[in-house]
Amino acid sequence: MLIVVSMVTFGIFFVVPQWAGATPEAMASRYVGRAATPETVHLVAERLGFNDPVVVQYGRFLKGLFTGAEYDYGAGVEQCPAPCFGYSFISGQPVWPDLVDRIPVTFALALGAAFIWVVAGVSVGVVSALRRGSFFDRVAMGTALAGVSLPIFFTGMVSLVVFSYGLGWTPPGGAWTDLSENPAQWAYNLLLPWITLAFLFAAGYARLTRAGMLETMGEDYIRTARAKGMRERDVVVKHGLRAALTPILTLFGIDFGLLIGGAVLTETTYTLPGLGQFAILAIRNQDLPQVMGVVLIAACFVVLANLIVDLLYAWVDPRVRLS
Amino acid sequence: MSFLDVKDLKIHFPTDDGLVRAVDGLSFSLERGETLGIVGESGSGKSVTSLGLLGLHKGGRAKISGEIWLDGDELVGATAEHVRTLRGRKMAMIFQDPLSSMHPFYTVGQQIVEAYRIHNQVSKAVAKKHAIDMLGRVGIPEPDRRVDAYPHEFSGGMRQRAMIAMALSCDPELLIADEPTTALDVTVQAQILDLMRDLQREFNSALIIITHDLGVVAELSNDILVMYGGKCVEYGSTDDIFYRPEHPYTWGLLGSMPRLDREPTERLLPIKGSPPSLINVPSGCAFHPRCPYAELTQGKADTAVPALAETEGGHLVRCHLDKSERRRLWETEIKPVLETQ
Numbered sequence: 001m002l003i004v005v006s007m008v009t010f011g012i013f014f015v016v017p018q019w020a021g022a023t024p025e026a027m028a029s030r031y032v033g034r035a036a037t038p039e040t041v042h043l044v045a046e047r048l049g050f051n052d053p054v055v056v057q058y059g060r061f062l063k064g065l066f067t068g069a070e071y072d073y074g075a076g077v078e079q080c081p082a083p084c085f086g087y088s089f090i091s092g093q094p095v096w097p098d099l100v101d102r103i104p105v106t107f108a109l110a111l112g113a114a115f116i117w118v119v120a121g122v123s124v125g126v127v128s129a130l131r132r133g134s135f136f137d138r139v140a141m142g143t144a145l146a147g148v149s150l151p152i153f154f155t156g157m158v159s160l161v162v163f164s165y166g167l168g169w170t171p172p173g174g175a176w177t178d179l180s181e182n183p184a185q186w187a188y189n190l191l192l193p194w195i196t197l198a199f200l201f202a203a204g205y206a207r208l209t210r211a212g213m214l215e216t217m218g219e220d221y222i223r224t225a226r227a228k229g230m231r232e233r234d235v236v237v238k239h240g241l242r243a244a245l246t247p248i249l250t251l252f253g254i255d256f257g258l259l260i261g262g263a264v265l266t267e268t269t270y271t272l273p274g275l276g277q278f279a280i281l282a283i284r285n286q287d288l289p290q291v292m293g294v295v296l297i298a299a300c301f302v303v304l305a306n307l308i309v310d311l312l313y314a315w316v317d318p319r320v321r322l323s
Numbered sequence: 324m325s326f327l328d329v330k331d332l333k334i335h336f337p338t339d340d341g342l343v344r345a346v347d348g349l350s351f352s353l354e355r356g357e358t359l360g361i362v363g364e365s366g367s368g369k370s371v372t373s374l375g376l377l378g379l380h381k382g383g384r385a386k387i388s389g390e391i392w393l394d395g396d397e398l399v400g401a402t403a404e405h406v407r408t409l410r411g412r413k414m415a416m417i418f419q420d421p422l423s424s425m426h427p428f429y430t431v432g433q434q435i436v437e438a439y440r441i442h443n444q445v446s447k448a449v450a451k452k453h454a455i456d457m458l459g460r461v462g463i464p465e466p467d468r469r470v471d472a473y474p475h476e477f478s479g480g481m482r483q484r485a486m487i488a489m490a491l492s493c494d495p496e497l498l499i500a501d502e503p504t505t506a507l508d509v510t511v512q513a514q515i516l517d518l519m520r521d522l523q524r525e526f527n528s529a530l531i532i533i534t535h536d537l538g539v540v541a542e543l544s545n546d547i548l549v550m551y552g553g554k555c556v557e558y559g560s561t562d563d564i565f566y567r568p569e570h571p572y573t574w575g576l577l578g579s580m581p582r583l584d585r586e587p588t589e590r591l592l593p594i595k596g597s598p599p600s601l602i603n604v605p606s607g608c609a610f611h612p613r614c615p616y617a618e619l620t621q622g623k624a625d626t627a628v629p630a631l632a633e634t635e636g637g638h639l640v641r642c643h644l645d646k647s648e649r650r651r652l653w654e655t656e657i658k659p660v661l662e663t664q
Contacts, residue, residue, distance in 0.1 A: 220420060221425055221426040221427070223418070223424070224416075224418060228411040228489070229409070229410035229438075239426055316428070318427075318428060318430075
């Protein structure tokens with residue numbers, strides 16, 4: 001799976017431009033300054049191996065990821081330790097350490113928001129299902145519809161205007177403190193992004209949970225649980241919710257995987273130094289190695305999250321274990 | 324007063340299309356160690372009755388009236404919480420389809436342990452021993468291994484045995500079996516019925532078997548109650564129902580029952596028509612549109628609801644026909660046909 005991801009990424013960034021007619025020199029020109037002479041460009045293209053067959057280039061790319069690479073600049077050999085995504089066009093720094101710096105930010109944002117949206121979405125969905133048609137149900141489902149429909153750059157801006165600049169309850173955008181430095185400050189800074197991001201997702205989870213609960217609470221085994229004399233709360237949580245959890249888990253795997261690959265809009269809105277913001281900057285600067293690194297990392301997270309969900313699936317639904 | 328006394332039980336459901344009179348004035352009684360069979364077609368109100376006894380309609384939309392006395396405890400007016408503590412412990416239920424009635428995500432053992440621990444404050448380990456013991460008693464081989472299996476890993480018959488083990492785990496005094504053998508193979512049906520009879524003797528519980536199949540209750544029941552359109556149409560001892568039935572509907576049920584002592588090539592005698600809608604129950608006697616003898620009542624059948632009257636010795640019949648007329652019809656028209664067939 002990850003091999004496929006690496007091939008696709010490599011294909012997009014190296015093979016497609018060359019198919020489209022880009023010469024090795026054109027590829028190499030991105031690596032040298034605008035002032036470089038054609039001779040320099042040619043030399044760099046040769047050294048970076050753009051004249052080699054695609055398979056060899058891909059092999060070198062993979063080798064760089066796993067064992068590191070050596071770049072021969074003529075003036076000396078540069079060591080790029082594994083995993084090597086190359087060097088930024090702009091800063092000249094290796095891509096990987098910059099990426100690693102940003103992972104905790106995105107991870108913290110995604111994890112906190114996920115916790116809020118799962119707890120809030122699932123509980124609202126359960127209560128809505130149990131009190132179907134009630135005032136609570138209607139208000140909750142109306143809010144959920146708004147939550148699904150409103151984009152984050154709208155809710156995010158509004159929340160910043162109201163809570164940060166208006167009421168002054170939360171810090172303005174761009175505030176980031178390391179968890180190790182000051183955990184309270186860390187959480188305080190992330191509170192608004194967490195809630196805004198969670199609102200977007202909680203809505204979908206509330207609707208999904210409600211639909212699932214309406215279905216499972218009509219099942220025969222719920223009647224059996226009641227016939228055993230179980231308390232209604234246990235019937236709902238242990239038997240109803242347990243059975244309704246499977247589709248929620250699937251959705252969670254997809255959402256969370258995508259999110260830790262970079263919550264682009266949220267990070268941009270709140271100016272958080274995460275992977276999403278990194279990706280935006282990289283794209284804006286046409287900094288190919290950086291973009292490639294972000295894409296590869298994001299894809300890895302999606303694959304990993306789905307793998308974990310598949311494993312959890314077997315744990316949640318024993319019928320899956322046999323097949 | 325009997326162990327279980329049901330008096331004039333009514334369970335009505337208000338719906339957008341009208342009031343559904345699922346159970347409309349049902350009365351019966353049952354002692355410990357005895358078995359009552361409740362027989363009727365789909366939609367006659369028998370399953371609603373069983374869920375009503377357990378109080379499973381409480382809190383829903385159903386309107387329930389009448390009295391249910393279980394061991395001196397009135398249940399219709401009792402709080403939902405009180406009835407909940409009785410469910411599973413004092414009265415338990417075996418459901419029709421054991422695959423859909425057991426939770427697919429929990430092992431059979433976990434589900435029995437859960438049932439046991441709701442009413443008994445014991446550790447999980449003790450409860451699991453009890454579960455293994457119960458599985459052994461209902462005839463599941465290697466219970467200490469099977470206890471950790473999931474319902475989908477059991478065969479249909481084994482699942483129903485496990486269901487019975489779960490229902491009996493708290494030693495209930497009243498056991499209600501709702502179509503316990505309908506979803507099973509014929510060969511397995513007999514085993515399950517034998518098992519239920521043996522266990523009932525062992526536990527000395529009162530047993531209610533709900534079925535559409537007179538054959539199921541023939542051997543097990545002391546009494547049989549025949550339901551039609553939410554009402555009791557005939558109620559008597561098993562002998563009364565099989566040898567001296569007086570209601571045309573019961574005759575129809577007997578005629579449509581396959582029997583081993585008949586020639587297999589002969590056709591069954593089905594009851595014409597289909598069961599009535601419980602929203603628009605036919606006027607007068609609910610059975611009159613399908614009754615071949617309705618015209619013998621001089622028009623009473625479609626105007627007046629017949630009363631449930633005693634013919635003799637606790638044998639109750641709800642029919643406009645005269646007692647002598649009913650006996651004549653049975654002796655001259657029905658019995659010979661059933662026997663010669």
